[in-house]
Amino acid sequence: MTAPAHLLLALFILLPAAYVFGLSFMQSSYGQDASFVGLENYAKLLQDRYFWVSAWNTFIVVNSVVYIELALALLLMAVLPPPGLLCRVIISIILMPYAVSEVVGVLMVKYMFDPGVGIVAYWLQALGVPELEWTTQPSHALVLVVVLSVWLHMPFTFLIVYTARLGLPPELYEAARTDGANAWQRFCHVTLPLLMPAILVALVFRYIFAFRIFPEVWLLTHGGPARQTEVLAVYLYKSAFRYNDFGMASATAWAMVVLSLLIAAAYLRSMYRRMFVYAS
Amino acid sequence: MRARSLSLRFAVCVKAAGLLLAILWSAFPIFLLLSSSFKKPVDIFAVPAKLVFEPTMDNYVRLWREWPVFFESLLNSLIVTCGATLLTIVASALAGWVLSRCEGRYVTGSAFALIVLRLLPPIVITLPLFPVTNLLGLNDTRILLVFLYATFFVSLGTWIMKASFDQIPRALEEAAANDGASLRQTLQHISMPLGIPGMIAAGVFVFIHAWNDYLFAFIFTTTRAKTAPVVLSEIMGSATGVDWGVLFAGASMQLLPIVIFVILVQKYLIAGLTSGSLKG
Numbered sequence: 001m002t003a004p005a006h007l008l009l010a011l012f013i014l015l016p017a018a019y020v021f022g023l024s025f026m027q028s029s030y031g032q033d034a035s036f037v038g039l040e041n042y043a044k045l046l047q048d049r050y051f052w053v054s055a056w057n058t059f060i061v062v063n064s065v066v067y068i069e070l071a072l073a074l075l076l077m078a079v080l081p082p083p084g085l086l087c088r089v090i091i092s093i094i095l096m097p098y099a100v101s102e103v104v105g106v107l108m109v110k111y112m113f114d115p116g117v118g119i120v121a122y123w124l125q126a127l128g129v130p131e132l133e134w135t136t137q138p139s140h141a142l143v144l145v146v147v148l149s150v151w152l153h154m155p156f157t158f159l160i161v162y163t164a165r166l167g168l169p170p171e172l173y174e175a176a177r178t179d180g181a182n183a184w185q186r187f188c189h190v191t192l193p194l195l196m197p198a199i200l201v202a203l204v205f206r207y208i209f210a211f212r213i214f215p216e217v218w219l220l221t222h223g224g225p226a227r228q229t230e231v232l233a234v235y236l237y238k239s240a241f242r243y244n245d246f247g248m249a250s251a252t253a254w255a256m257v258v259l260s261l262l263i264a265a266a267y268l269r270s271m272y273r274r275m276f277v278y279a280s
Numbered sequence: 281m282r283a284r285s286l287s288l289r290f291a292v293c294v295k296a297a298g299l300l301l302a303i304l305w306s307a308f309p310i311f312l313l314l315s316s317s318f319k320k321p322v323d324i325f326a327v328p329a330k331l332v333f334e335p336t337m338d339n340y341v342r343l344w345r346e347w348p349v350f351f352e353s354l355l356n357s358l359i360v361t362c363g364a365t366l367l368t369i370v371a372s373a374l375a376g377w378v379l380s381r382c383e384g385r386y387v388t389g390s391a392f393a394l395i396v397l398r399l400l401p402p403i404v405i406t407l408p409l410f411p412v413t414n415l416l417g418l419n420d421t422r423i424l425l426v427f428l429y430a431t432f433f434v435s436l437g438t439w440i441m442k443a444s445f446d447q448i449p450r451a452l453e454e455a456a457a458n459d460g461a462s463l464r465q466t467l468q469h470i471s472m473p474l475g476i477p478g479m480i481a482a483g484v485f486v487f488i489h490a491w492n493d494y495l496f497a498f499i500f501t502t503t504r505a506k507t508a509p510v511v512l513s514e515i516m517g518s519a520t521g522v523d524w525g526v527l528f529a530g531a532s533m534q535l536l537p538i539v540i541f542v543i544l545v546q547k548y549l550i551a552g553l554t555s556g557s558l559k560g
Contacts, residue, residue: 078295099541100310102492103492106513214495240406253407260399272392275388
């Protein structure tokens, strides 16, 4: 009965992934038979300046997004009222961005940060923040990508951390309070250590998902100007569907697979142990 | 004493301010988008944005006249989303039941494979899949999107279903078997009905994703099977310059149903996230 689930995974993920692995050792393009070139694609990849630009952008964006999200989620948890109707209403509001498509998110950002009519651009100007020239400045465009990504995905991080927080025994807080710990001390010495497992899970998942980032960048800048805002997924897409270089694209793909698995290595190891060692 | 109550009052104020900021951060962009869809062009470009304005349906009328394809794409989105949700629920429920009830190396191994495959970046599989689906005539069909979205969510779905079946006492199934019910009958009348809350939790994630996804729809559809996010991105990038009013109208129609959906099912989102990622 696991057959349907595994069939789906095998047909649409495992086989294609294996095929990509093979393709990454070939030279291949439209109207041309694939020929074996060994590691040449990987060598070419490592020499390509734009690959490193996209790898660096991905690194910066993913790390900023993941940690800003976590910080905001923890802050939010600290200011949330005790469980009840008010709390539920607030959580509903906070969850709303989770429902927003990246396309609509990009549209909002484009409108709100428009240098001419954007309301947020206007507010920032009023606060004396220098104007974001995101259409011409690669680093400014990446700032917008980070802001949008955090906006879209913070609810996910928040939910994981918050549900774990609900599971903590209230007696611990009573005890900490009788011992005279203030709110900050309670947070640092009770909440944070006990939430660590949940925080790690949230981090792993967000790293994995943030690493795939494509629509935000593609729709906001198409990777431009001058390919300076590409991330790995955009680089891959362009190699394959713009420059028709499937060998290079496959090499990029496998670089992404390996990096994804590396990010998740510790998590996978602990899952593996729990499932195989303790279960049997 | 007085100092203490002052600092307490200060803490309450900081908390309230933080909450207000969080609500503003989450809800303002959505509010701005929805309200702007009823604005005349002159109000859309007003700086700063107006809160009070004379509403008009003009944008929706023009969307209807100039982009009839958008309404077709909404229908495509609805069909693809429902199909992917159903397929995910069926495959996950069957696999989840096996993972919950059976033991052994094969079962554990297959559960582990589900986790690993979920970590692969989706863009990686577009490379080999694109030429193959092209050959099979599956490109630009809704059925392909149904399979792709289901594939990326059977893993989470199966884990949610496993957790859900773990809660149902085996004694119930054993009692049915003792009364002479076949495995099929037991599943149909006992296990599956009890697993319905889990099925809803497994379904909501793929539902939200399939409705909002841009990546797969962008790569695998060209004309007939285009989903709403793809058409929105086309309106946004149209050569004649962005028509913000029309764009806001379309985005609102894509956004509002799913925001309401997320608010309605938040209980299941929370349940699914805890069982699918934490205990998993």
